[in-house]
Amino acid sequence: MANNIDENAKVYGADYQLAKRYGVTSFIAIILIAAIILLLFRYESSRIIQESAKQSNESLTIATEYALNDHFVMYLNLIKLNKKKRGEMPFDPLLARAIHKMIKNTNVDRVKLYDTKGQVAYSSDPKAYDDDDEDNDGFKSAMAGFPRTVLNYRDSFTLFSDNDKDVNLVQTFVPIRVDDNSPVLGVMEIYYDISDYISHAMRTIIILMLTTLLLMLFLYTFLLMHIKRSERIIEDQNRITREKKALLEFLTAKMINAQEDEKKRIAFDLHEDVVQTLSGVKMQLEKYMLTLDQQEEEGEVNQISTEIVPMLQNAAHKIRSVAIDLRPPSLDDFGLKAALNSLVSECHTEMTGLEVVVEFLVEEEDISTERKAILYRLVKEILKAICFDQQMTGKVRFVFERITGGLSMTAAVASEQLSDLDDADMPEYLNLMEERSILSGGEFSRKPKYGNTFEVRSVWEL
Structure with a gap:
């Protein structure tokens, strides 16, 4: 037991501070847990935003192409027949007005039509006529007859990304053809802006992060106060234990001394009273034995009854007193x-x-x-x-x-x-x-x- 105590003292030291060690370790743990929760929530929220944005924009793009398929087929055939350069072929004003009205006050950023070479045949944004998407995976997939949705996503954690083109835009490419068995005449693309969703998600993440930190700091403070109180209680108990141990050692020493004093007193009483009396009796008996032949029998009896018997009675009384003092019957x-x-x-x-x-x-x-x-x-x-x-x-x-x-x-x-x-x-x-x-x-x-x-x-x- 003593060896275990000594080993613990060497490991933890005499000045082991529970509150300090707990405060440091728990603070680091709280920061790590908050960071993990933040990253998990960011990952899950971004995944949900991307999936929902892709599905909604793909549905929108397919529905728009289906509704305006005849107009788009006619327009692309006219470009092919007239061999017009990009932007030179006039677009149907009524159709252009309908497209602009459709995307007005919505999250749709722009609508594009591509010819089979990947050049922009029409764009609701005049600045986008110079774009070429011939090498774009979405364009290639649409030209193969399969719709494709691409998301260029960037939140606040990728703020310093080098790719600033079409940030937070969902791009859906769908093929344009007369029917399912005819060749692809071109590609329609709709850009859907999800910046508002990203901003809302980031605000939610920040609020969640701050709330989590505040709750954890509150819990940390509460537990730290509890640990400090427990540490004070342990210190008080250790102090009381040390005081009791010192008192017990003192009382044990006093008890040993008291026992020794009691033994000395009993020895003194036996030696000074009882032993002296018995020694006197012994001397008297020896004296009478030496002079026994010179004394008459009656005189001997008188000497014994008047001198020796009282001495023996006195010795017995003293022995009885010592015994009663030790333990009364x-x-x-x-x-x-x-x-x-x-x-x-x-x-x-x-x-x-x-x-x-x-x-x-x-x-x-x-x-x-x-x-x-x-x-x-x-x-x-x-x-x-x-x-x-x-x-x-x-x-x-x-x-x-x-x-x-x-x-x-x-x-x-x-x-x-x-x-x-x-x-x-x-x-x-x-x-x-x-x-x-x-x-x-x-x-x-x-x-x-x-x-x-x-x-x-x-x-x-x-």
């Missing part, structure tokens, strides 16, 4: 209430000016054996410090109650001797209660000091 035999009442009685015997109150608002059966030992030890340490070490006067109140999903212990200490302590400070025995509560899996909290009263609370899950 009443806690296992009679329960937590009885053990705490015994502590309160001892405290009242030692200090008459201190009132100790213990309230149980929870059924003792709901408290586990391990939790009872912790609660007993907390109360004992507080009362030992208050009654025997500092000999305080005032009032101490302990309340045990059941809360939602857990058990709480509240300790309130009120005394004039606490008036010199600041609000931020707590007595040492309450600090010890905090350490033991956290080490036992509980949570510790305190209320602000009011008057001469300190009130703290520990909560454990049941």
Whole structure:
């Protein structure tokens, strides 16, 4: 586990910034996605425009040629018979007027008639008489008897194209002949302008592009704010984790030191009291054994009963005191209430000016054996410090109650001797209660000091 953490730290670094990396990568992704959407829409819109323009212009051209076929056949035959140059053969004024009226206020740019050599025989635009389409694929296809539509398409993305001739014009070439089985006499061509469609498509593309960018930027901003908030939450959680880890290390060290101090105290009590008493008994017994022959039996019994027996009784009493201090039998035999009442009685015997109150608002059966030992030890340490070490006067109140999903212990200490302590400070025995509560899996909290009263609370899950 530690190795994985170290490897991740090497890969990402200690100052890994989630929001910065996400912001850069997501911004690049948004630009790429917007460009892809724009290109796809441009391709699809241009394809639709081209297909629809080709179909409509081809239908228009075929219908026009079919309607005016007789006039066109007659005109091309006259040119062939008279051998007139381009533009010299007069066109029927009524027919020319009809053609101009047909293309007026429409997207039809011009109408052309070609002879079999690809030269312009007639054009609704006089400037177009000099054009030759002999090599045009559309003209060749029409001369072979097959209509052909050609699109010279250029949008804003091909603005710098070198081919500026007939930009955005649909050119449809259809053969002119008497009937389907007769030879082709010429070609009719209609130019259809789709610039308006292209402009409309480009406006739509620009609007779509701007809308897509705005929506993606809005989403990007929203997600970036969410990432930054998540990053702050992670940083706060990491900070809390570090603080808890430091506190746990501190409390663990304190616990080890407390255990060592407890061992030293027990060793000191056993060595200085019990061992000394037993050593005295041993010396007395050795003394009596050396002088046993010189003493009368009655005198020996009197010496043992008046000197040695009291020493043995005193040693047994001290051993019992040490054992009770480590684990009182009443806690296992009679329960937590009885053990705490015994502590309160001892405290009242030692200090008459201190009132100790213990309230149980929870059924003792709901408290586990391990939790009872912790609660007993907390109360004992507080009362030992208050009654025997500092000999305080005032009032101490302990309340045990059941809360939602857990058990709480509240300790309130009120005394004039606490008036010199600041609000931020707590007595040492309450600090010890905090350490033991956290080490036992509980949570510790305190209320602000009011008057001469300190009130703290520990909560454990049941």
